[in-house]
Amino acid sequence: MQSRSAEQTIRVVIPDGGLRADLHIEEGTDPMSVTAEVILAKLAEAGTEVTEASRTVCSDLVGRLQSLCEKGGTVTALNGTPPDHGAEGYLELLPGIDPTPDGRRASIVAEAAAAPAAPSKTATKDHYNRSVYCLIAKGQPVGRIVPPRSGTDGRDVRGRTLACKQSRPADCQLDDSLAVGHDGTITANHDGILCHEPPRLTLRQDIDVGGSVDFATGNLDGPRDVSIGKAIRDKFSVSARRDLSVGGVVEAATISSGRDMMLTGGMASKEQGSLRCARDCTAKYLNNVSGSIGRDLTLDREMVNAQLDIGRGLMAPDATIAGGRVVIGGAVDLGTLGSDSAKTVLALGSLPSLSGLLDNARKLLPSVEERVKKAETRLAQLKSINGKLSHAQAEELTELEFGLAEARGKSEPLAAGISRLSGTLSRLTTIDLIVRQRVFARTLLCVDNLIADFHTDLQGPVRFSLAEAGGLVVTDMTTDQTVDISNFAKVTADLEAILFRASPERKPVMEQAPERSAA
Amino acid sequence: MPGAVSNAALIGNKNMKVLLIDDSRTMRNIQKSVLSQLGLTQIEEACDGQDALSKVGAFQPELILVDWNMPNMDGLSFVKAYRQLNKQTPMIMVTTESEKSRVIEAIKAGVNNYVIKPFTPDLLAQRIGETLSKKAA
Structure with a gap:
């Protein structure tokens, strides 16, 4: 059979929405007719973008296409760049935080099923204390809002832009029971039960x-x-x-x-x-x-x-x-x-x-008054010493002055409290x-x-x-x-x-x- | 201690760091109580001059209350040594040494105020307030 020229036998196919350009060469092609110029011309004819890179690719393909001349075959000449669509933002709850009662119940059941049949005495579990409600304390972190990652556009072999999708922020609505930090961390503004009814995330107090x-x-x-x-x-x-x-x-x-x-x-x-x-x-x-x-x-x-x-x-x-x-x-x-x-x-x-409080206060008052009296007596003794006090006496005097101020500070409010408490007791009973x-x-x-x-x-x-x-x-x-x-x-x-x-x-x-x- | 409470208004910086140097734990507790009445809670304690010198570097006190008579290194030696390192931090000598010559010696060494034992909580609070307001002026 007489061999044919590459200009007649090379065909360009662009599948996958323009992300690839394949060269198909028919059998019986004259290898000498396969040149970089012919390949480039075929690709340009098919509408692909001619760049310095595509020229280099054409030179590199000559040898490979020549090897296929006898039996025919296909090689990929050009690849486009697909778009990177980025990532949507989402709500990420911390491990162990499951705001749905059914979810928590399921995890409790699963945990109970995974537990050994005859648990050891030291590994007892308080089944009463496992609430299906997700109780959160004020200031406790519950999770974070992960921001969206923006994508990048792609390009097909014809040089056209393949637009990426716009990534959206997390579909999550918080009310003032929860606060979001700069890094997206969500913390509780008050004690409550965490409830998630998408897109709403809230702390319920009742x-x-x-x-x-x-x-x-x-x-x-x-x-x-x-x-x-x-x-x-x-x-x-x-x-x-x-x-x-x-x-x-x-x-x-x-x-x-x-x-x-x-x-x-x-x-x-x-x-x-x-x-x-x-x-x-x-x-x-x-x-x-x-x-x-x-x-x-x-x-x-x-x-x-x-x-x-x-x-x-x-x-x-x-x-x-x-x-x-x-x-x-x-x-x-x-x-x-x-x-x-x-x-x-x-x-x-x-x-x-109130009677208990009153009894305790009444028992306390005499001991405080006794301390005051003792300190006052010793203070009077030290102050009556003629001449200079020794170092030890001076230190003791300081301690007494302080003890006295402290005891007086307690006894006066205590006596007033007892009187108020007695009044309340007789009024209420x-x-x-x-x-x-x-x-x-x-x-x-x-x-x-x-x-x-x-x-x-x-x-x-x-x-x-x-x-x-x-x-x-x-x-x-x-x-x-x-x-x-x-x-x-x-x-x-x-x-x-x-x-x-x-x-x-x-x-x-x-x-x-x-x-x-x-x- | 009503006096201490009224003097509390003189203390502008409630985060001020205070170093107490006294070999008597009771005396340190008394001083600590007066300081807390003034709203000062950042307090470090040392049992003598040597102990205090080892702590000033890390603690960086902004007010020092120092006793005179202590083992290892007495208060006056500490004041002299500390003034080589720091000329700014106010120091109050709290001591039983009541003679005029001793007071002058301490002032010359670098203390800013002087409280003679026995003292009342109100008096100590007043001296602390005075010292800090003078320093601020």
């Missing part, structure tokens, strides 16, 4: 659980209000720095609120639950509960076997207190007091939180008890230093108050007749023994309540 608090939610510590739709199960703890409301039953759990508490379903279980409420509490019933309520308790049905300190009043005209020990600072309006089966102790006009239905025998009513131990049942409605002479009197609210309580109860004077035997570990309410009111 917790609203539709169902129950159990292993599916873990313990809860709400930075503000906490609302539970159903129950709080045994041994879980829920605290709210403001209001706490629970729709279902609270079992033997630990609950606390910095302000009000509403227990629509009540609190009851075989074991004792713990309740701390800094302000007012409303409950259907409180059975087997210990703790304190800073102000008023409104009770619908009953309080059985409770160990409770109530700072102000109890409004429970249809409810029963049976068993346990209840200390109340203010007025009480109650349905039934006591029961056939259990001894019930009700102490009136007492505020254990009152003896006013109304029992509308019945007071059972075996009930102990404690007022000031008196204990009335009821030996017979007393039919209501009756009102208990202090007589001007100092004793406890009972007024029949139907006939308005007043009689001494000794007609129904044996009266003795041993209040401290009864109170502290019943609750030796009692602590002041103010130590435990996070946001107690000024009162």
Whole structure:
């Protein structure tokens, strides 16, 4: 077969949107006709950009194309540059921070599944404490906003620009609960629960659980209000720095609120639950509960076997207190007091939180005053020395002067504080008890230093108050007749023994309540 | 200590670094308490002149309270040695040495003020306030 010229047999193909130019040479081409000029002319004819680089490429291709002349073949002559589209900005959360309850629940389940079947005694995990809510503390970093990386345009073999895409910033909307630093770091402006509903990322301060608090939610510590739709199960703890409301039953759990508490379903279980409420509490019933309520308790049905300190009043005209020990600072309006089966102790006009503080302050004052007196005596001795003081005496005098200033600085505010506290205590406490239905025998009513131990049942409605002479009197609210309580109860004077035997570990309410009111 | 609180207004720079040099820990605690009433909390302590010289380089005090009678290196020797290194930092001698000649000797060595023991917390606070306001002027 007669060989043909390269001008006839070389074809240029430009595939891939112009990113490549291939040279196809047919079989039976005369190798001598393959020259750089022919190749360049073919490429230029196909519309490719002629540059110094393409000229060099053509020279380099001559040898390769000549080797394909006999059988034919294809070589790539030119390559374009594809566009670099850069990278979109995105939200990157720190490891362990998962703002979706389902995501956190999944990781808790996965962790539990990965744990050995029989864990060692030292590697125990507190399953109660693993909350599905992502609680973030003020100032805590949660992640960062990664900025977009801009891309660069490409160029095809014809010399045309291949435009890159515009990379966009992270699709993330933050509110003022989160702050973004110069480097994109996101930190919490206050305590809260991290929530991510793309594109919004926010810290919610209120917790609203539709169902129950159990292993599916873990313990809860709400930075503000906490609302539970159903129950709080045994041994879980829920605290709210403001209001706490629970729709279902609270079992033997630990609950606390910095302000009000509403227990629509009540609190009851075989074991004792713990309740701390800094302000007012409303409950259907409180059975087997210990703790304190800073102000008023409104009770619908009953309080059985409770160990409770109530700072102000109890409004429970249809409810029963049976068993346990209840200390109340203010007025009480109650349905039934006591029961056939259990001894019930009700102490009136007492505020254990403030009384405890007052007792401590009163115990402290004499020792501070004693220090002042001793220092003053020694100071007078040293000052009365005639002539020059020794170095040691001069140093001792300085120490005494300082000790005296310090002790005086403590004793004066302490005395003022005691006086204020006594005033507050007498203002807040009152003896006013109304029992509308019945007071059972075996009930102990404690007022000031008196204990009335009821030996017979007393039919209501009756009102208990202090007589001007100092004793406890009972007024029949139907006939308005007043009689001494000794007609129904044996009266003795041993209040401290009864109170502290019943609750030796009692602590002041103010130590435990996070946001107690000024009162 | 109401006097200390009123003198606190004289202290402009609450981040001022203060070096206390006294062999008595109680005395250092007293001085520390007065300083904290004045709002000064950056305090370093030394138990004698030698200890103090080893600390001034790193701590760079802006006020020094120094006792006279101490073991190893007494306060006067420290003042002389320190003034070779630094002529600016105000120094207050807090001592039982009450004779006039001793006061003059200390002033000549380079102290800026002098407090004689026994002193009251108010007096020490007042002297610190005076010394710093003079230095600032």
